Structures are given as structure tokens and as C-alpha cells.
Amino acid sequence: xxxxxxxxxxxxxxxxxxxxxxxxxxxxxxxxxxxxxxxxxxxxxxxxxxxxxxxxxxxxxxxxxxxxxxxxxxxxxxxxxxxxxxxxxxxxxxxxxxxxxxxxxxxxxxxxxxxxxxxxxxxxxxxxxxxxxxxxxxxxxxxxxxxxxxxxxxxxxxxxx
Amino acid sequence: xxxxxxxxxxxxxxxxxxxxxxxxxxxxxxxxxxxxxxxxxxxxxxxxxxxxxxxxxxxxxxxxxxxxxxxxxxxxxxxxxxxxxxxxxxxxxxxxxxxxxxxxxxxxxxxxxxxxxxxxxxxxxxxxxxxxxxxx
Numbered sequence: 001x002x003x004x005x006x007x008x009x010x011x012x013x014x015x016x017x018x019x020x021x022x023x024x025x026x027x028x029x030x031x032x033x034x035x036x037x038x039x040x041x042x043x044x045x046x047x048x049x050x051x052x053x054x055x056x057x058x059x060x061x062x063x064x065x066x067x068x069x070x071x072x073x074x075x076x077x078x079x080x081x082x083x084x085x086x087x088x089x090x091x092x093x094x095x096x097x098x099x100x101x102x103x104x105x106x107x108x109x110x111x112x113x114x115x116x117x118x119x120x121x122x123x124x125x126x127x128x129x130x131x132x133x134x135x136x137x138x139x140x141x142x143x144x145x146x147x148x149x150x151x152x153x154x155x156x157x158x159x160x161x
Numbered sequence: 162x163x164x165x166x167x168x169x170x171x172x173x174x175x176x177x178x179x180x181x182x183x184x185x186x187x188x189x190x191x192x193x194x195x196x197x198x199x200x201x202x203x204x205x206x207x208x209x210x211x212x213x214x215x216x217x218x219x220x221x222x223x224x225x226x227x228x229x230x231x232x233x234x235x236x237x238x239x240x241x242x243x244x245x246x247x248x249x250x251x252x253x254x255x256x257x258x259x260x261x262x263x264x265x266x267x268x269x270x271x272x273x274x275x276x277x278x279x280x281x282x283x284x285x286x287x288x289x290x291x292x293x294x295x296x297x
Contacts, residue, residue, distance in 0.1 A: 013243075015291035021282040036200035037208060038268065040216050044204050051266050083202035085267050090276025098282075 013106040016116075021098045024124060025091030028053055028077050031130040035080050053077040053129055055088035068138040071096065071125035096122035096138065110156040118151040162187075176237040181230075189225035191259045193268035194218065200267060224271065227257030227278065243293030248286070255281040 030053040033046035041047045059076035066072075072093050080086045098121045105111045115121070123140040141150065167180045196218035198208035212218060231253035239245050255278035258271055265274045 012294045013291065015289065017287065017289045019285070019287050021285040024279045024282070025277040026279060027276070034205070035202075036267070037203050037205045038194075038197050038200050039205060040194075041205050044206060046204065083200060085200060085270075085273065090274065091279060092276070 011107055013104075015104045015106075017100075017102040019098070019100040019102075023095035023097045026093035026095050026124055026127050027090045028055075028059065028074075028088050028093060029128045029130075030077070030079055030086070031128055032079055035082055036085055037083070050128065051080075052086040052088045052090070054080050054084075054086045055092065059092065060094050066096075068122060070136050071122075071138055072136050074129050074132075074135040077129045093125075093127060095124040108158055110154075110158060112154045112156075114152045114154075116151060174238065178233075178235040178237075180233045180235075182233070183231070184227075184229045186226045186257075186261075188223040189227075189259070190221060190223060190261050191225035191263050191265070191271065192219050192221040193264060193271075195220035195268075197268040199269065221262075225257075225259040225261070225263065227255055229253065229255040229278075229281070243291070245292075246288070246290040248288040250287075251285045252283065253281050253285075254283065 029050050031048060031050045034041075034049045035046070037046070039047050039049055055076060056078055057073075057076045059072045059074075061070070061073055077086075077088060099119050100114070100121065101116045101119070103113045103116045120141050122138045123142060125136050125138045126134045129135050163182070163184045165180060165182045167178060169176065169178045171177075194217045196210050196212050196215055198205060198210050201208070231251055233249055233251040235247065235249040237245075237247040256275065257278050258274040258276075259265060263274075265271050267273055
């Protein structure tokens with residue numbers, strides 16, 4: 001590289017990282033009276049518990065039917081009958097996938113962009129079927145595999161001698 | 162316990178690596194209410210318990226566990242003039258019943274807790290590239 005080219009292009013470093021991951025395995029819950037009579041109480045009134053519900057059918061929706069307002073089919077779950085624990089297993093709901101692009105451009109200044117394309121990495125949906133107003137609803141971004149949310153830029157200056 | 166097996170090969174000016182990684186826990190610590198009545202439709206206060214004058218009695222024992230299996234394939238290339246890229250794809254699954262010290266919903270049925278771990282994605286793909294233009 002000649003001196004003129006070196007003056008313009010020398011010392012540059014550009015890098016990028018692309019990460020894509022499938023969604024987390026979530027567990028549906030309900031909140032209501034203890035249907036099994038196993039939670040300690042001195043009253044005839046059953047105490048409130050938060051547990052796994054009955055699963056009536058596959059709760060995962062096809063990708064073209066999923067939205068931030070209805071990520072899974074909350075109607076696929078029900079409150080267990082008297083004397084029983086719920087039939088739903090752990091991890092039977094598939095959460096939103098995550099895509100992340102990180103770019104770094106460095107000369108004596110360093111510019112780093114995380115989630116450079118500002119792709120929305122949805123948070124997991126609410127899974128408690130007793131909270132009917134927001135069950136299945138995604139109300140934010142980030143917090144699935146880490147706290148990554150909106151695009152973040154960082155500009156640094158480096159003096160080296 | 163952790164165990165892995167890796168095969169590496171240089172071919173077509175690329176570095177290839179395939180890795181199987183397994184981790185597991187056996188006889189992990191978990192706990193349950195020893196003083197729980199059996200689950201049925203009767204109210205709690207109508208059912209016999211081992212120690213009727215005591216509230217919950219937490220009993221801690223061994224037996225919980227998990228099994229993680231993962232396969233990662235990776236390709237890397239370093240070129241002259243500072244160009245570099247690396248891509249990897251991982252398929253993984255972690256099956257567990259209770260985390261350390263965990264408690265099952267049904268104190269008489271730990272196996273009911275067996276499920277897929279929330280935070281392990283089935284597939285993940287990662288690709289990184291870097292280009293440098295060094296001073297002459």
C-alpha cells in the first residue's frame with residue numbers, strides 16, 4: 001500500500017457479528033385456589049397458588065398467526081379439576097426467536113453498534129392464563145437471552161503512544 | 162459431569178470443527194414437603210398428615226438432575242490482508258426436572274417436573290467477520 005493509500009485506508013478495522021437463536025421454552029401458569037389440598041392452611045378456604053394448568057391442545061400457533069398481541073393460544077390451557085395437578089409440562093411454549101447484529105468500525109476512534117439494524121427482539125409473552133388481559137401478549141423487547149433491546153451505538157476515542 | 166468430542170480438519174483453505182458436548186447432573190439436591198397430605202379433592206385441613214401438629218416440613222435429598230447435549234459445527238477462515246470470518250451452528254437440548262434446591266408442585270411426583278430447560282435454544286447460529294487494513 002503506498003503512502004497516500006495508507007494515509008486514507010491504513011489502520012481501519014471493520015467487523016460484524018450476526019447471531020440468530022430459536023426461542024426459549026416457556027411454561028404456562030395459572031393463579032387460583034389450590035385444587036389438590038396440599039398447601040398448608042388452617043382454613044377451609046383453599047389458599048391461592050400459581051401452578052401449571054391443564055393442557056387441552058397444542059398451544060403453539062403457526063408462525064403466520066403469531067403476533068405480539070397473541071403469541072400463543074391461551075385457550076389451549078384450563079384450570080385443573082378438583083384433586084388434580086395440571087397436565088401441562090414445563091417448557092411447552094416456544095418463545096420468540098432472537099436476531100442480533102453487532103458491527104464495529106475502528107480507526108483511532110471506535111464505533112460499535114449493537115443490534116445495528118434495530119431488529120425488535122421480542123420479550124417472552126406473559127404466560128399466566130389467569131391474567132386474562134395480557135396472557136399471550138408480548139409487551140416489550142429484550143430480556144430473553146440478555147438485556148439487548150433497541151439499537152445501541154458507542155463512540156470511543158483512543159489515544160495511543 | 163462434562164464430556165466432549167471434537168473433530169477438526171483443514172480443507173479448501175478453511176478450518177472445520179465439529180464438536181459434541183454433553184453435561185449432566187445426577188443425584189442433584191432437591192426438596193419437598195415431607196408433611197404434605199396426598200393430593201385429592203378433600204380440603205387440606207380434613208386430610209391426615211405424618212405430623213398433624215406441624216406445618217410444612219421441608220425434606221432435602223438427592224435425585225434431581227439434567228442432561229444437556231449439543232452438537233456444534235464451525236467453519237473458520239483467515240485470509241491475507243487481515244480478512245477473517247467464522248460461522249458456527251449449534252443444535253442443543255437440555256432436559257431437567259428440578260434446578261438445585263428446587264421443589265416440585267406435587268411432592269409425591271418429581272418426574273412430573275421433567276421438561277425442556279427454558280434458556281437453551283434448540284438452534285443458534287453465529288457468524289463473525291473482520292477486515293483490517295494495516296499501515297504499510
